[in-house]
Amino acid sequence: MRSLVDAAKAAPDTIPAAASGSGSIHHLNLLALENGTDAKFRFVPYQGSAPAMEAAVNGEVQLVIGSLAEQFPLIDGGKLKPLAMLSGQEASIGDKTIPDALSEYPSLKQYLPLSQSIGFAVANSASDDVKNVLSEAFTQAMASDTVREWADGNHYVISGQMGDEASKTFAKLESVFAWTLWDLGAATVDPETLGIPKP
Structure with a gap:
């Protein structure tokens, strides 16, 4: 290095x-x-x-x-x-x-470390029934040995966040990414003008 x-x-x-x-x-x-x-x-x-x-x-x-x-x-x-x-x-x-x-x-x-989250999203307009079925399916999948072994073997951490908790995580990531780009001189638009709060 x-x-x-x-x-x-x-x-x-x-x-x-x-x-x-x-x-x-x-x-x-x-x-x-x-x-x-x-x-x-x-x-x-x-x-x-x-x-x-x-x-x-x-x-x-x-x-x-x-x-x-x-x-x-x-x-x-x-x-x-x-x-x-x-x-x-x-x-x-x-x-x-x-x-x-x-x-x-x-x-x-x-500047470091920076992290990212990978998530699955469904349209806000989807019914609560659809959201509940998908949430239950993902909860079962994340608890399975197959998914956990895959995550461990590929260096992923499964958080299992959903709903408001997941939304807060992604809002925080948006803030971190936007302000990091600004602080590192790679962005031309001040995140504050876009209403993105500082992390």
Whole structure:
């Protein structure tokens, strides 16, 4: 990680770094990495994490920012070399330990860690009966051994939030993402003018 950051500082804007599109959590992580280390990469946006990682595997870019869940199969198969976690904790894949970048670069703590949530939504206009049936189905699925084993094996955490609780989580994420983009200089519209409260 240190040699990569040093190279990006020595030759700014020359090391191509892939992430899913502008404004995505992975782009925010790249911006945070740059701001926290004074390195400057050449950001190459892709339409999703899969094409970004494919670009790294094929040598189109030298660095890809993505979640461990997305990168795990490529790391496990020896196609990607993990350099560091941007989550504030180290991680393990088999006998490999991926160090925590925030320990190596404490200045990153000003911007990181950032997290995301993945959810399923139904139209507000759906009847309460429909919402209740779907909620019950997801509750049963999340409690199953199959889903829990899949989540553990793919480095996901299942929160099981629904309704108002889930809405509050996503409102908080909107606030964090909008203000992080603004604070990192990647946004041109002040979130306050959009009525998005500071986190």
